Amino acid sequence: MRPLLDRVELPGGPSDVRGLLRVPPGRVRLADYPTDSHPGSHGKTAALTDRHALEPVLAGLQERCYAQGHRTPDRRRLVLVLQGMDCSGKDGAIKHVVGAFNPEGVKITSFKRPTAEELRHHFLWRVERALPGPGDIGVLNRSHYEDVTVVRVHDLVPPEQWQRRYDEINEWERRESDDGVIWLKVFLHISAEEQRRRLLQRLDDPSKHWKFEAADLDERGYWDDYQRAYETVLERCSPPQSPWYVLPADRKWYRNWALARLLAETLAAMDPRYPEPDLDLSALRARLSA
């Protein structure tokens, strides 16, 4: 009767990329996770076609969430958390995948080195301010997880301070979940060799020199420390309501496709519906024609 008000089906049928990429409980060794595999996809050409088909579906799901969150008491909102080593493609993923959404309903925050004001607050303060309102989509480009990775690798706070943060993060994410936040936490997993290739490409292209920071080379020296810090994150902060997904990100076409699928599956599972306000259609039409 009114197909637009029914459940949204994904092109190519239902998929379970979430199931394929979700971190299982227990010990995590990132060395066991390939960076150049492509679980769930049927190769590059099929992935590009599928992503193209997903774009209007993503926008449609977003519009329903927006309508529901802005016109009904439904407080749910999707929050995408992107973490990964330098050059892992966080910015590229936002440009190519998040770009499918209507920008009016998306709140993107890129977390840099904390400002003096941010440092005067609890580390979760600035992240809480970046959460979207009901029906909007939030994107965190880096996040509170910097406070247990870069902070740990460089001893920016005493160990007893960062060690208690895993529990604080779990409690806070749980509280936000109870308030309607649907977490989608994605670790873009690249190899050290792929990072080297991408840094060299930046040097070869004058239009990308502005992205180059000498500090990135220093950070490469801490590669193994970062991998260990992320392993702890993936182990300790993957409760059922906000699990981590490890996305093999050496191949950009796969990264974009898998992220689009993760978003689509998550939004479709929220099953957003257009509100159906009680309008007296004939009276309204009559008034408009007067």
Add this chain to the structure above:
Amino acid sequence: MRPLLDRVELPGGPSDVRGLLRVPPGRVRLADYPTDSHPGSHGKTAALTDRHALEPVLAGLQERCYAQGHRTPDRRRLVLVLQGMDCSGKDGAIKHVVGAFNPEGVKITSFKRPTAEELRHHFLWRVERALPGPGDIGVLNRSHYEDVTVVRVHDLVPPEQWQRRYDEINEWERRESDDGVIWLKVFLHISAEEQRRRLLQRLDDPSKHWKFEAADLDERGYWDDYQRAYETVLERCSPPQSPWYVLPADRKWYRNWALARLLAETLAAMDPRYPEPDLDLSALRARLSA
């Protein structure tokens, strides 16, 4: 040699849609401005083709602004102000035109009825907070101009209060211009008949019922008052550094094309360039290969 670092040329060659739509000095009578004309365009098909060609150009210009604003002392940033009657297409313009930009560098704010906190501040307070940082693009969906239109039409503050706001707005916009804001103020101009058609369409489509507000019908009764309020805005708040553009918006294809051209012309005139940091390329390459 390095074409990417040179000036960006617009597809189809330079255009001057800004010149065609800019409000001239003097008395403004909106009745003299057609709502269904298409100045500067060569018809619907050509407009769609041109807009498609403009999308990567807009994204490229934005990236240069972003690089310049985030990596150099250049403080310039474009701020698009969208005003118009209900149904004039502000949301549609953002979805279809602003969607061409990388969402990470765009800050969009939709102004609703002021909150209790906003009302405790000067009317410009909430707008100042919505301005983007250097190199980013700001979009104001409604703006401080609500404070001299809806406020005036409905007598929400005493006349002596809203009457002095025109000068306050001009002074404030001037101050922000001096700090690097490039204003692009666009009035989406539709006819009362076109608004009626769009409201009726919303009633005919269940997936659009959530957008329908009975108050929109009440507001239609104040059409002439709003037109007069906007005429004063266009007359009194169009100084050389932040003029208004009146965009005939009855045809959506023209609205989207003209707005894309206005944005492209404005960004191209800023002539943003990629920063050229002083990198020791061979030393960096050697370090990366080690």
